[in-house]
Amino acid sequence: MGALDAGCFEDGLQNRIGLEEEVEDMATAEAAKVVGGSEMDSESDAESTRSIEDAVRVLLQGLGEDHEREGLRRTPHRVAKAFRDGTRGYKEKVKDIVEGALFPEAGFETGIDHADGASGLVVVRDINLFSHCESCLLPFSIKCHIGYVPSQGRIVGLSKLSRVADVFAKRLQDPQRLANEICVALHDSVKPAGVSVALQCWHIQFPEERKCNFNTNSLISDKQGWVKVLVSSSSGIFKEEKSSFLDDFFSLLRLRGVVIEKGDATHSHVSHWCPSRSLEVHLSNGHCLQISENDKASSKTTVPQTSMVAAVASILCCVGEDPSRKELLGTPSRYVQWLLNFKSSNSDFQLKDHSVCNMSSYGVTNGNVTSTNGIQLALNLPFCSQCEHHLLPFHGVVHIGYMSKQEGIDVERSALLTMVHFFACKLQVQERLTRQIAEAVYSIFSNGVMVVVEAYHNCMISRGIEKVGSNTATIAVLGQFSSDPKTKSLFFQAIAKNATSGT
Amino acid sequence: MGALDAGCFEDGLQNRIGLEEEVEDMATAEAAKVVGGSEMDSESDAESTRSIEDAVRVLLQGLGEDHEREGLRRTPHRVAKAFRDGTRGYKEKVKDIVEGALFPEAGFETGIDHADGASGLVVVRDINLFSHCESCLLPFSIKCHIGYVPSQGRIVGLSKLSRVADVFAKRLQDPQRLANEICVALHDSVKPAGVSVALQCWHIQFPEERKCNFNTNSLISDKQGWVKVLVSSSSGIFKEEKSSFLDDFFSLLRLRGVVIEKGDATHSHVSHWCPSRSLEVHLSNGHCLQISENDKASSKTTVPQTSMVAAVASILCCVGEDPSRKELLGTPSRYVQWLLNFKSSNSDFQLKDHSVCNMSSYGVTNGNVTSTNGIQLALNLPFCSQCEHHLLPFHGVVHIGYMSKQEGIDVERSALLTMVHFFACKLQVQERLTRQIAEAVYSIFSNGVMVVVEAYHNCMISRGIEKVGSNTATIAVLGQFSSDPKTKSLFFQAIAKNATSGT
Incomplete structure (x- = not known):
């Protein structure tokens, strides 16, 4: 406790930025003991x-x-x-959040009076949340959109909509239940004319599916290779057939590129959206698992x-x-x-055991390995790994550039994919993964190897600091790539060109 | 304290989601008293x-x-x-954050050994932060990129880079000092071969500048009408001329669309970047204030x-x-x-006092007010207002659609802009702003008015919950817009079309 002065501790209390973990935990335990009584x-x-x-x-x-x-x-x-x-929401109370953040506001007396007053619809869009899948315990990402129609002459502080949504996100969930719970909780606590909630959810694929094709340049909204669902839940005025509020809500979402049609959002198979389920059951919508x-x-x-x-x-x-x-x-x-x-796994990976082949002409496209200026390129190899510090997935792409000593020696892209999969499918850190891939390739292509790994870390995004969009790039260089800046520069250009062309 | 059970309190301790504010504060004060000693x-x-x-x-x-x-x-x-x-960083200690998150990692013994091992560069990109401008106390947005080269056979947990950066962001800052402080702190605590920090910073314009042209569809990275600067700071190996680490760092940033050239980043006028300064001084780079x-x-x-x-x-x-x-x-x-x-202001705004003009032909483009199917459109009117709950700016655009009773009656876009400015430039809430604008327009155009306001709220983005990218849309409808869904639908289409065409 020596390092723990009062000011320092108070920050730990108020803020999400933690102190060193042990100190923080001691403080938490101590404080809970006393204040909880x-x-x-x-x-x-x-x-x-x-x-x-x-x-x-x-x-x-x-x-x-x-x-x-x-x-x-x-x-x-x-x-x-x-x-x-990630499960603190079980202990949080919506009432505590909303109370004290309801403000009287003239003009919102009825909320549904189209003829006499400017009826209001308030929508907060693009709230990033994270929850845990109740089917497999992995985190999933959410873009949450909430609309409500004020009533009884009062409005609620905008940030409270996000806070209430987070109470239910911080529980084990499936998307539809999450939407329902947010909707009901806001309706009951704010008592508006109605609430509507739309959620876009993304769930990571299991690595054995091998379908994953992560694109580090795409935003959260166009995650490729993810399981996506769109769900919605409405109450009060939003459910009345003659009311146009649901249309207005969807129109405002369309301005942000979110397209929902009435009755379109809720699918029966949403409860089986988790990819772990597809490994065990036939999906309810008739798609048979292969x-x-x-x-x-x-x-x-x-x-x-x-x-x-x-x-x-x-x-x-x-x-x-x-x-x-x-x-x-x-x-x-x-x-x-x-x-x-x-x-x-105790076994080691030897790239030379995996389809090193004698190519008749060096530099010809070979199973999607392409070459530029004598550098062989294998770009955007997707991977999913597991952070050994947090037991949370990190995923992204590997770019490999290499130069052969002997003409005619090359390797299939599929062999490089197998290698990436081998090094990724264990408890890892990105720094080590990068080095291991570089060294494995260097064992054959000893003229030069360069590896760039670009990844999103769930431990950065879904935990405490929630730095959505932050991403990590690591580099390992060996041989000619480290001695010749021009070679390295060519490789960077190839990655950039590949990213923009979307290949 | 009745509502405060121990579980509930502990959540308040660990998490950024607060309880109801008073409860939280009491708990904080109590706990600090006891644990701080x-x-x-x-x-x-x-x-x-x-x-x-x-x-x-x-x-x-x-x-x-x-x-x-x-x-x-x-x-x-x-x-x-x-x-x-927003100033909690003065009390936080970098040592507490980094200690316990340094991990031994083979292959990173020297960090600079190009020939024998795969030398590592680790870069975390696109960390969203917020700080307060020391010149004017307003919050400014930061996209922070940090690179370091591990040394002494150890790496630091990736999230700690972000946490350390946040310690210095949560102080009164200017961009260059912030970059320097993050760089020095990481260098001293992690003891790597070198650190490089690049910051993209955005500062809101003062409303009297009237140059602001906010585009709600653009991401943080292309904020129009904002004051932008790009600064960087490096230590150790990144500063050595023969080393290529700085080039590699910049190359990895270029893959995310951030373009920096060596020596390009640090400008002498950065210390006067705050728009409040431009109201009082000549800029040091020779641009004379007009x-x-x-x-x-x-x-x-x-x-x-x-x-x-x-x-x-x-x-x-x-x-x-x-x-x-x-x-x-x-x-x-x-x-x-x-x-x-x-x-x-005690004065009231009467739209009819402001350049209502008799147009010779109804439906003709009139000072950028355009019409579609009998609806007059004034889209993307920029505004900046101040949230009365938090004394923090919110800003965005107003879209107005209206229908005249009398042919030939119309209003200049500039008059509508003046009106928006009048209602925005006071302590406000978006809900009220929307209603006031709608009612003011309805006083002349009583066939029908619809107003959509889209805004980013600093109180949602830079405070506690830090929901970057979240945005709020409000609607007010009067007259034919509320009775005829088709009219409303046409207006939404016009907004969408305008947004995609970028007009």
């Missing part, structure tokens, strides 16, 4: 945090990892913190381990959920299934 | 909050407002909270009142700043000058 609560909180940490250690062991190695030592602590933070024989075999080899599943179930209890709730029944095993994609 | 600190904090609240009341009185009216009653409290939150006689006259009529200036100076003291620091000398009077743009 009950030592029981703070003790049970500390106990549930410890239980989550223990559960995470079980998961790390199940992944074949040494949870005492430096990079992982505090991972259980970070994961516990993220889980508790599992190849290979996939079946590989899923057999990764049968979720009972102890890992039990550990995840205990995490659900710790955050205040009921693992026997119908929607959560398969969740622990689905989350374990996700984690097992990143199981530590 | 010193009642003195908590008392002095509470006292300084009260002092800021008193100062804000002086400002509200200076603006001719009744600070006891419902919309303003808790404004001093909110402003005090926002000021303390103040028309009218502007001079109007600035004379808005001489800052001594008591208001003293109140702002006391706020500077309360947040831990020294008002006699050279850079802050003129700040209180500049902030008061900004506020006085929104001084309450």
Whole structure:
């Protein structure tokens, strides 16, 4: 506690910028003890945090990892913190948020009086939120749009719409229920003439699907290769057939590129939107899941381990959920299934074992590997990896440039993809991933290798600091790329050209 | 304290989502008292909050407002909270953030060894931050990009780069000093081979400049009508002439559309970037300020009142700043000058007093007012207003559609702009602004009026919840627009068409 002066602590209280984690936690526990008035609560909180940490250690062991190695030592602590933070909405009260932020405003007496007064519709668009999927426990992104029609001569502070939405986002959710809960909560607390909520949701693909084609240049709104749904929920005046408020709400969303038609938004299969579900069931909308024989075999080899599943179930209890709730029944095993994609492997990857081929002419396009000025290029290789500090996905693209010593030696793009997949599918950090890929390619193409990895980190985006849009680029250079600035510059130009041409 | 159970309180501690403000503040004060170990600190904090609240009341009185009216009653409290939150960086310690987030990582022993290992450059791009301008106290937006080269075999957790940057953003700043401070702090705490920081900063224009042309469809990166600067700061290996790390950093930024050339970033006039400065001095880069006689006259009529200036100076003291620091000398009077743009006026606005003209042919383009299907259109009228709940700017565009009873009656676009300016330049809420504009237009064009206001609210973006990109749309409809859905629909189409054509 030495480093903890009062000013420093107070910041920790008021702000989302944390102090060093241990200090922060001690302070939180201390403060909760005193102000809550009950030592029981703070003790049970500390106990549930410890239980989550223990559960995470079980998961790390199940992944074949040494949870005492430096990079992982505090991972259980970070994961516990993220889980508790990501589910804090169970303890938050909408009433506390909205009270004190209702303002009397002349002209909004009835809210629905078209003829005599300027009837009002208030819409806050493009609120970025994050929630956790109740089917698989992974975070999913939300762009939330909320409209309401003031009534009884009062309006609510705009930021409260976002805060109330976040209360329900910080629970285990599926998109439709989230929309419904936000709508009902605002209707009950603000008591307007009506509320309408539209959510655009994006869920990451599971890596075994291999369909993912992340484009780091696209914004959140055109994420390629993601599972997307659009849901909406309305109350009061928005549901009245003769009223035009729902049309107006949708018109205002259309100005931001969000296209919804009446009755279009709510689909029955939304409850099965999570990609983990598509691995186990036929979708309700009639699309039959295609599992190849290979996939079946590989899923057999990764049968979720009972102890890992039990550990995840205990995490659900710790955050205040009921693992026997119908929607959560398969969740622990689905989350374990996700984690097992990143199981530590003892085998090493040798690029030369994978389809190094003798090409008749150097520099000819080879399975999408192209060349420019003697540099072979494999750009935009998609990957999804798992951050070892937070057990959260990071995903993006790898760009590889390399130069061969011998003419006629080259490698298929598919072999490079397999290599990227090999290094990505484990607990990783982007810095190491970049270096490992560079060194693997350099083992064959020793004239020069350059690797650029561009990725979005869920641990930067969905946790505490929520820096939406922030992204990380790492570089590794070997051989001629490091000695000759011109070669490096050509490679950067190739990446830029490729990004703008959208190839 | 009845509503305050321990679980609820703990959320208030850990998370940026606040409880109802009073509850939160009580909890903060209580907790700080106990954990900080010193009642003195908590008392002095509470006292300084009260002092800021008193100062804000002086400002509200200076603006001719009744600070006891419902919309303003808790404004001093909110402003005090926002000021303390926006300057919390003075109390935060970089060491606390970085410690515990340094991870050993093989392959990053030297950081600069090009020949033997894959040398690393790690870049986090597009971190959205907000700071307060030390020249005028208004918030300004930042897109922050940080690169560093690991050394001594260790890397730092990616999110810490963003957290450290935020420590310095949450102080009164100018862009170049902010870049320098982030760079030095990361260099000293992480001890890498080098750090480079690039900041894109946007500052709102003062409304009297009238040059502002906000485009609600453009992202933060192409804010029109804003004062923009690009600054950078580097240390260690990034400053060595023969090293290519700075080039690589800039190349990675170019992939995100940020173009910097070496030596291009730091301009001497950056210290005078604040638009409030351009009202008083010749810019150091030789551009002479053009103040028309009218502007001079109007600035004379808005001489800052001594008591208001003293109140702002006391706020500077309360947040831990020294008002006699050279850079802050003129700040209180500049902030008061900004506020006085929104001084309450007793006069009312009558649109019919402003250039209503008899047009020879109805439906002909008239000073940029265009018509479609009998609806007269005035789209994208820019405005800047001041949120009465937080004393923070909100800005955007107003779209007006109206229908005349008498053929040949119309109004110049410039008159509508003057009207929008009249209603915007006071302490406002968007809901009221929309209604007031609609009613003013309806007083002449009583066949039908529809007003859509689209705006970005600093209180949503730069304070607590920091929902970057979120924006608010409000509608008021009167007459034929409310009775005929087709008329309304045509107006929405016109707005959409106008937005995409960029007119």
